[in-house]
Amino acid sequence: MARLGVVDEKQVGTGNCYSIPSFTMSHTTEATRARPRSQESSGWFTIPAPLAQLFKKFPLLTYPPNELPCRSPGLRDTPTLYVFISDEDALKDLPSFNPSCLKWQTFLKLAGVDFRVRPSNNHASPTGALPFLLPPYTPSDSKSQRPVPSNKLEQYALNNGKAELPKSLGTKLDAYESLLDHGIRNAWLYTLYLSPANLGLLTQLYIAPTTSSPPVRATILYQLRHAAESEILKSTSRDAIIPTYLYHEAREAFRALNTVLADEEWFFGSRTPGLFDATVFSYTHLILHDELPWGNRRMNDILSEFPRLVNHRNRIFQRCWLAST
């Protein structure tokens, strides 16, 4: 067998590859004839001639290679933001349906970063939560495609954006941010995830794209609702969820935001919209978005009481999505 190996190597070396099987075949048949008993065991490992002939006929047909799915990374010279979004909306570069994804999508647009959005889910993210951004590929830098998690996106936008962003807006921003992160977010979580009237919308957005199997869907629905419930309880430090109270808090929060916006164009008297504007927009846009089939329109009713916020949302939408098309 060792000799066989050497001969094979020579054959490969001359580039005469296709002749290897036939040569091996004839050699072994000769060997079996020449050395009757001692080398017979090697016969077990060789392929009988008819079988080899049969195998040579394969493959009968070679299909052309599959095309890559449209959401796979194609052009690597543009940064890609992975968000919760439907395939069609991603192709049209429309807003995401998830507030935290929409916040960063809007902010990157406000900062003048040139990027594309792609649909994804939490399992794909290195941090376990969307969004994350894949920077463009540069052959010289092996670390160029290291994903940017959402907590570093602000710095990324500052470094890579072309538009001017507001400078530090003072510490008031922190206080008002807590209204968004608690008062408004709790009411949002309740409305989308826990309100029975919105079950259809929740299924359409988060459950239907993942699977069509009813038991898996039921499990995912339970997990989503459970997560939303524990988030609300953690934030309110109470033992029960009382929707009237959550909506009351959300209305107060919107009232405060409406007051602090006053008659300015952007929040805190800034000349250009910034991250805070993007955060407010991420909720107000989704609440007011007519194409989402809201079953429970309570948040919509509350927000409609504050025309300044509605106009603010329209201004941002105009700037980010309508101006470019």
Next chain:
Amino acid sequence: MSFELHVWGPALGRDSIDAECLAAIAAFRRIFPPSIGLWLQATIPLSAQIVSFKGSLLIVSAFPRLIIIIIITDTLPALFHSGSWTSGYTNIISYLEWNATSCAERLSDNDLTPQQDADLLAYSSYLSTRGSGLIALSLYASPNAWVELTRPAYSALLPFPLTWTIPTTIRAAAIEKAESLGMGYIAAEAEADEAAAQGTAETTSTGFLRLREQLGPRKSMQPEQAAAIRFQQLADDFFTTLDELRGTEKYLLRTSTPSSLDFLAYGYLELMQVQTPFPILARSLVANGRPCAQFLQAMRAQSQDYVLPWKEPAPRRLPRTMLAFADGAIESIAGAGESWRRWRRGGIEKEEGRQAQSLTPALVSVGSVVVGLAAAGAALILRGIPSFGAATHRFEAPKEEKGLHRFGEIGAMLDVLPIFDQPPTPSSSI
């Protein structure tokens, strides 16, 4: 009808161990002159009293500007007045605005401009999220502070078996708050340390001698020290935010009389000044003559005006305490505790105020099946265990070996052969 304010009892040299309770006490001192009948009761949460309050909601009056909502849950501080309960600092102040005439006179909450009103709401929210997160870090999540200060303080406040259940529940909630600041790992590290300290075996599991661990700077530091830089940054940001709101004025919203926000800030700052084993928060508060520290001094001086009448809680009967203990114990069972809490405390209400169709019957049936299976399994295992006092090893005398077995294994193999009796030897016949 007198007002009864139920709060967590005094600890750590303060009137109460809880920031919102401290704020409520300070606000009550301001609102009610000493002549008005007012009782302050040190108590423990209503949940522990097994008063069966389901979260219920009562809209007292629809006012153009604000709907006052009274929520009965088991959160302290809680106010009892005219047969109804109100809980939570903000709700109590809202309630008092319409039910105590002196409140409107002595607090500036009703005379604020819309901008100040918005600030009041935003900064109240900021205090109760970021502020309570920082306190959770310094007093609860930090393992040294928990062991040396907070846990003993709760032990002094609570009757005996409840010291096992309530403080751990409170700490678990506090660690979740610390996690929202991105610093939940302080508590987790301590647990890992404890686990490592217990495993003092000198050999590894494969039998080799364990090498002594190299203690790098990170390993030799306490978890609080390792987290100090980030903690310090969070604390500085927090105090700067409050300082910039107040500017050079006396009160936070730059009003002439204090607002409810001032008392809330006082409650949080008072607890932040507690000297913990690693007083990062307290040190940051008093550093560089920070205006926050001066504000705290001024508020403290005001609230020491007079001593509120204080009623000690009535001694609790044993069965109620034991019921509360059982409740807490069931809540801390992994897996089942959460369902129990949802079932007992109400879960999610419908928007009209009625109880939402809940999974209670399904949960009860699933739970009883699980409990039944567990009981059956336990019974089987118990029957398999030797009774108490029975010998765990039994030694039996070796059997008398006959025939070819005497020759060991080879003998056993040859055992199938017929054995012939040995014929008498000629010598023996002689």
